[in-house]
Amino acid sequence: MKGTGQVILRTVDITKDFGSLRAVDRVNLEIDEGEVRAIIGPNGAGKSTLLDIVTNRSRPTFGNSYFRGSDITNLPPFAIAAHGVGRCFQVSKLFAGLTVFENVQIACISKGRKVYNIISAGNRIFEIEVNGILDAIGMKAMAGEEAGYLSYGDQRRLEIGITLAMKPSLLLLDEPTAGVSRAEGHDLMQLIKSLAVDQNLTIVFIEHDMDMVFKYADRISVMHLGQLITTGTPDDIRGNAMVRAIYLGEQVA
C-alpha cells in the first residue's frame, strides 16, 4: 500500500507549550498520500495533542501544518474538516440521542451540501448513501438504534462510518482499538484498511497495541516526551535500539 509519492500532510516545527510543560516539541512530520501511518509512543508523548493541533482543536504555540500544500494552521476546525480531514476520537463523538441512521445521515447532508436546505423532506434524504455506508461498516441491522445505547465497539464503528461519509482524504484515528476485544479490534482495523484501499484514503492512527501497529501500518512514527524520535517501516522500528529503550518495561506483544 504505497502512496502516490505526494505528501498529503506536513507539519513544520509544531510546538505546544502548556505553561512550562512542552507537550509537543518541534515535530516535523510528513505523511505520504495513501499510506497507513501509526504514531506510537509512551503515554504523555504528545500524540493526541499533535492530532488536536493538526485539526486545530488546539492552537500550536508555534509551527505550521500543511494539507496538500496549503497552510491549515489557522483555519477553524470546521474548515479543516471540510478540506477532507476526518477525525475519530478516543471518546467517540456521536449524536447520542439520534439513531445510527440519522448519525450517518447528517454527515451525508454535510457532504452533500444540503445543510441549509430548509425545503426538502429530511427524513429519507440520502437514504441510499447512508445505507451504503451502514452496509460497509456492517451496521445496517442497527440503523434504528439510538447511538447512545450502542456498545463501545459499535460506537467506534459508527464513528468511523460518520467520518467516512464525509469522504475524507485523510483520516486521523485516536486509539481506534482501545477498549474493545482483540477480535473486535482486528475487525475494526481490517475494516478501516479495506475502506482505505477502496477510497484511496491516507490513514494516521495513534495506537498502543503493538499487534495492530505492526500488522496494519505501512510506516511507524515514534514519539517520546513531545518529540518525534524516528519514522520507519515496521522492520526498521522493531530493530531500532532507541525505540526499544523507550519502551523498556512496556508490554510489547
Added chain:
Amino acid sequence: MEPAQLLCQFMVGVGGGMILFLMAAGVSIIVSGMNLINFVQGAFFMLGALMCYSLSQVLNFWWALLFGPLAVACVGGFAELLLRPLYRKTMLYQLLITMGLAFLIIDGMDAIWGREVKVVALPDYLNTTTPILGLDFPMYYIFIVAASGVIAAGLWLMFEKTRIGMIFRAIISNRPMVDCLGINVTLLFSIMFAFGVWLSGLAGVLMAPIIGIDPQGSMDILFSMMTVLVIGGIKSMKGAFFAALLVGVINAFGSMFLPWFYALIPAALMIIVLLIRPQGLFGEKEG
C-alpha cells in the same frame, strides 16, 4: 463645573457603588459557589426590605436589622431544598425554577403586604443630614456606605483568613475535589446558599428606608445586580466589588451629564464586556 461638585458626584457614585456591591455580594456567592444562575435573589432582597418595614414597625429599626436578614435566610433555606435536585441538571432548568420561585415569592409578598406605599421609620439620629463639602449628605446614606464597607471587609476576611472561607473558595474553584476530601459538600452548599440569601436580605433591610419598597421591582434590582456581576466576572467577589464601584460612579456622572441616556449605560456596559471580555474584568477564562 466646580471641582467640588465633581468630587461630590464622585463620592455619590462611590457610595452608590458600595450599595450595589452590597446587593450583588449575596448573588455573587451563590452564583460562584454553586454555578447556579439564580433569578430569585431580587425577590429575597425585596423580602428583606419588607421584613425591615414590618419589624421596624413592631419593634425598632435595629431589631429589624438583626432579625430581618435571618428571616429571609430561613425562607432561602426552604428554597434551597427545592433546588437541590437541580444541581446536576442543565442551566435552563435552574433558570426556570428560580424564575418560578421568584414569581411565587414576589406574588406572595404582594399578597401579604399589599401594594400601598411603605415608609420605614428610622431612628432619629440616622434621619438627619450632615454637611460635607457644602452639600447636605443624609446621615443614613453615610451609614449604609459604612455598613457596606464593613461587610465588604468582613467578607474579604472571611474568605481569605478563615477556614470556612477557604473551603468556600475551594468549592468555587473545584467542587468535585472538595467532595473527595470527605467534606460534606451538600451541607456546605446549604450554608453557602443561606449565607448568600442572608446577604441579599441584609442589603434589603438596609436599603428599605431609602428605596421604594415594591415587590414588582424585584426583577429590575436583580438585573442591575447581574450587570455588576457580569462586568466584574461572575465568579469573582473582588470583581463584583470593583465593578459595583465602576457602575456606581458611571451612573453618578451619567445622571449628571447625560440624563436621558444614563439608564442605558449598565446594560450597554454589560454587552460591551460580554463581547470583549466575556469572563468579566476580573474573571478567569475557563479551560
Added chain:
Amino acid sequence: MVQRLIHNKPLAFGLSATVILTILAAFLPEHRSELITRMLIMALFATSINMQVGSAGMMPLGQAQFFGLGAYAFGLLCVKGGVPFPYGLFFALLISLFAGAMIGYLCLRGDSLTFALLHLAFNILLVSVAAKWISLTEGDQGFTGVPRPGLIPGDFGFYLFVLFVVLVCFILIWTIINSPFGKVMQGLRENEERIRFLGIDSKRFQLVVFTFSSLFASVSGILWAMMQRSVFNTYMSLILSAEGLMMCLIGGMSSFFGPSIGAAIVVIVGTIASTYTRQWQGLLGLIIIICVLGFRGGILGGKKSTIGL
C-alpha cells in the same frame, strides 16, 4: 396522500385543531374567541423560542425583545409614519429580519453562557430604549391606533386572519424542522463539536436558526399589536421573555406542539386566575416549580425527537 395525512400524527393534530378552533370561534362569544386569539399568538411566540432551545447551546433568555420589536416597527410605521397596512407589514418584517441577524451575530460571538447573558442584556437594553425614547415610542404611555387588516371586517375576521398567519408560520417552522437543515439542528443539539468536525460552520448555522426564530417572534408581536390595537413597552418586557420560556417548559421542549400547549395553559391560567386573584403570576411560578421537579420533560416531553408529537 390521505393515508399519509392520517398516519402523520402531528399533521393530523394540527389540522384538526385548526378546524375545531375555527368552528369554536364562529360560535363562541367575543371574549372567548379573543382568548383563542391570544393563545394562537403566544403559541407562535413560544414555538419560536423552542426553535433555538432545540438547537444546541442557545438559550434565548430575552425573546420578548423581538416580540416588541415587531410590534413597535409595525405600529410606528403605520401610526406615526402613516404607511399603509401592507407596506407597514412588509417593512416591519424586514426591520425585524435585520435586527435579528445583527443581534444574533453579536450574541453568538462567545460560548453558550455568554449567548444567554447577551440575549438577556440586549433585552434589557431595548426595554430601556423603549422606555426612554419617549419622542419615538411614547415611553410608558404607549400609543394606539394600530390598524387591523381590512379584508374581513369584525372580530371574527381578525380572528381568521390571525389563525391564517399562525397556521402559515407553523407550517413554515414545521418544514424547516423536518428538512435536512432540521436534521443538522438536531445534531447540533446533540454534539456541537461533531457537527464542526463534519465540516459545518456551527456559528453560521446557529445564526440562521436565530434569525428565523427571531423573525417568527416578531410576527407574533405584530399580531399582538394588531389585536390590542396598540403598542406598549411591556411587549418587550423581561417577564414576557420568562413566560415564553415557561410555556416551552410546561408543554415540553422536545416536541413540536409542546410549546403551543404550554402557551395555551399559561394564557388560560393567566386569564382565569387574574379574574380571581391579583397574584396569578405566583400561581404560574408554582406551576413551573411543579413542572420542573415533577415531569422530566413537560407535558409532551420525554422523547427527544422534535418530529414526533
